[in-house]
Amino acid sequence: MVSMTFDLTKTAIEAVEADAAVLILFEDEQGDRPGDRFAELTDGLIPELYKRKEFAGKFLNTALIHRPTGFRAGRLLLVGGGKATECTLPRLRRVGGAAIRALRSAAKPTIAIEVPGRESVESEVQVLIEGAVLADYAVDTYKTIDVDNKAIAGILLCTQEGAEAGLARGRAIGESQNFSRGLVNDPGNVLTPTELAARATTMAGEAGLEIEVLRQPQLEALKMKTLLGVSQGSDQPPALMIVRYRPENAASEQHLGLVGKAVTFDTGGISIKPSKDMHEMKYDMAGGAAMLGAIRALAALKPNVAVTAIVPSVENMPSAKAQRPGDIVTSLSGKTVEVLNTDAEGRLILADALTYAQQLGCTHLVDAATLTGSIVVALGHLRSGAFSNNDNWQTKLLASAAAVGEKLWPMPMDDEYMDDLKSPIADLPNIGSRWGGSITAAMFLKQFADPLPWVHLDIAGSAWQDKDAPDLPSGPSGFGVRALVDLAMKM
Numbered sequence: 001m002v003s004m005t006f007d008l009t010k011t012a013i014e015a016v017e018a019d020a021a022v023l024i025l026f027e028d029e030q031g032d033r034p035g036d037r038f039a040e041l042t043d044g045l046i047p048e049l050y051k052r053k054e055f056a057g058k059f060l061n062t063a064l065i066h067r068p069t070g071f072r073a074g075r076l077l078l079v080g081g082g083k084a085t086e087c088t089l090p091r092l093r094r095v096g097g098a099a100i101r102a103l104r105s106a107a108k109p110t111i112a113i114e115v116p117g118r119e120s121v122e123s124e125v126q127v128l129i130e131g132a133v134l135a136d137y138a139v140d141t142y143k144t145i146d147v148d149n150k151a152i153a154g155i156l157l158c159t160q161e162g163a164e165a166g167l168a169r170g171r172a173i174g175e176s177q178n179f180s181r182g183l184v185n186d187p188g189n190v191l192t193p194t195e196l197a198a199r200a201t202t203m204a205g206e207a208g209l210e211i212e213v214l215r216q217p218q219l220e221a222l223k224m225k226t227l228l229g230v231s232q233g234s235d236q237p238p239a240l241m242i243v244r245y246r247p248e249n250a251a252s253e254q255h256l257g258l259v260g261k262a263v264t265f266d267t268g269g270i271s272i273k274p275s276k277d278m279h280e281m282k283y284d285m286a287g288g289a290a291m292l293g294a295i296r297a298l299a300a301l302k303p304n305v306a307v308t309a310i311v312p313s314v315e316n317m318p319s320a321k322a323q324r325p326g327d328i329v330t331s332l333s334g335k336t337v338e339v340l341n342t343d344a345e346g347r348l349i350l351a352d353a354l355t356y357a358q359q360l361g362c363t364h365l366v367d368a369a370t371l372t373g374s375i376v377v378a379l380g381h382l383r384s385g386a387f388s389n390n391d392n393w394q395t396k397l398l399a400s401a402a403a404v405g406e407k408l409w410p411m412p413m414d415d416e417y418m419d420d421l422k423s424p425i426a427d428l429p430n431i432g433s434r435w436g437g438s439i440t441a442a443m444f445l446k447q448f449a450d451p452l453p454w455v456h457l458d459i460a461g462s463a464w465q466d467k468d469a470p471d472l473p474s475g476p477s478g479f480g481v482r483a484l485v486d487l488a489m490k491m
């Protein structure tokens with residue numbers, strides 16, 4: 001991946017020197033601005049395209065015009081923003097992404113985009129840059145032959161207003177989300193818990209964050225036995241990352257804890273998974289990757305609140321040393337757990353991590369985890385489930401997610417669901433019945449998150465996308481980074 005350059009310019013889009021100029025046009029604005037300003041310039045070409053319905057401004061549709069009259073650039077890309085009144089910032093982010101995906105090529109063009117200027121230009125610049133950075137991401141880092149080599153060399157945003165802060169924010173957030181996607185894309189043989197800790201350490205050094213990594217001996221000394229029980233079947237040692245962001249002058253007493261599941265490969269352990277699609281379980285560390293991406297961005301954006309990312313990482317393997325179904329382990333909290341299914345391992349490592357987050361002094365918690373297949377059945381690959389013990393805190397996170405175009409859905413947490421989570425011989429079993437599996441998983445976590453305000457995001461469906469979209473390639477999505485950044489910035 002070639003890294004892009006980003007700039008702002010006050011030069012009008014038609015006069016800008018770039019390989020391609022991009023105009024964002026709307027469904028219902030074909031006659032007036034900006035169509036008509038360009039109607040003249042292009043000799044009536046744009047209204048003609050609308051009339052012939054070749055391009056009608058539909059959301060994420062594009063039309064590429066070669067050697068356009070009236071433009072200095074050799075290409076003119078029209079990209080549809082949909083109905084002008086519905087083109088919110090989350091939609092504009094996607095429009096920016098669709099423009100980049102339409103123009104990425106081996107020629108590595110420079111492109112100029114006219115900022116629509118319908119709302120705050122700074123916010124528009126931010127989301128256009130985010131969309132561009134996310135769209136330029138490629139998963140083919142391991143290819144040595146038939147490399148498609150597509151990229152964009154640089155982006156120039158045309159606007160009359162200063163928007164440098166929006167540009168910097170957009171870059172920090174987009175690149176941090178891509179950092180998270182890169183971790184998720186790496187396979188289990190490359191990205192072991194030890195390697196994840198090494199990547200987190202490099203990232204922390206570059207971002208100016210403090211990091212501490214607890215290894216096997218320290219985890220044993222701390223008695224994190226639900227975590228260690230999962231890890232014991234693997235030759236790869238576990239790692240618990242603690243990454244700290246501390247503001248220069250904390251405006252509040254609040255301390256946000258971001259806890260993320262990082263199972264670098266989940267075979268299921270002795271309760272082994274079917275081999276079909278097991279390779280997908282390299283993305284079982286996406287929750288941890290989201291937390292590392294979020295705190296990386298926060299280091300640049302500098303919120304006024306203390307933030308600690310807590311990322312427990314293990315590999316879940318079957319072996320002669322592996323945890324058995326029926327084993328009983330004592331968690332850091334003191335609660336005992338009967339491990340009825342070794343494939344329900346995420347909640348076991350999160351149990352100790354959530355207790356540890358409390359011991360570290362966090363006042364508010366969010367966890368993200370590819371926790372259950374059952375959330376994929378419920379919500380598909382679009383939305384993540386949001387479970388919480390505190391309506392106020394959940395409402396804040398739902399609002400942040402909506403503002404940044406990450407789709408959540410609130411899930412129920414009635415006390416009665418605990419009836420399904422009873423063990424005759426330990427405090428808790430690690431699984432309930434088949435039904436409502438994502439809810440019993442969340443109820444299990446709640447036993448370790450209470451009494452702090454806490455939201456659990458089950459991102460098993462949203463963390464990995466099977467299909468290309470007009471604005472994004474298939475593969476790791478980096479889900480959660482933007483919502484968590486927004487949440488911390490508003491604390």
Ligand code: BES
Nearest residue numbers: 341343344345370371372373374431460
């Ligand atoms: N990592 C899986 C959940 C998962 C499934 C993530 C599909 C992404 C896609 C998790 O550790 C798991 O195996 N959960 C089990 C729990 C069950 C044994 C109660 C599941 O969901 O089947």
Ligand code: ZN
Nearest residue numbers: 266343344345
């Ligand atoms: Zn599992």
Ligand code: ZN
Nearest residue numbers: 263266284346
């Ligand atoms: Zn798992």
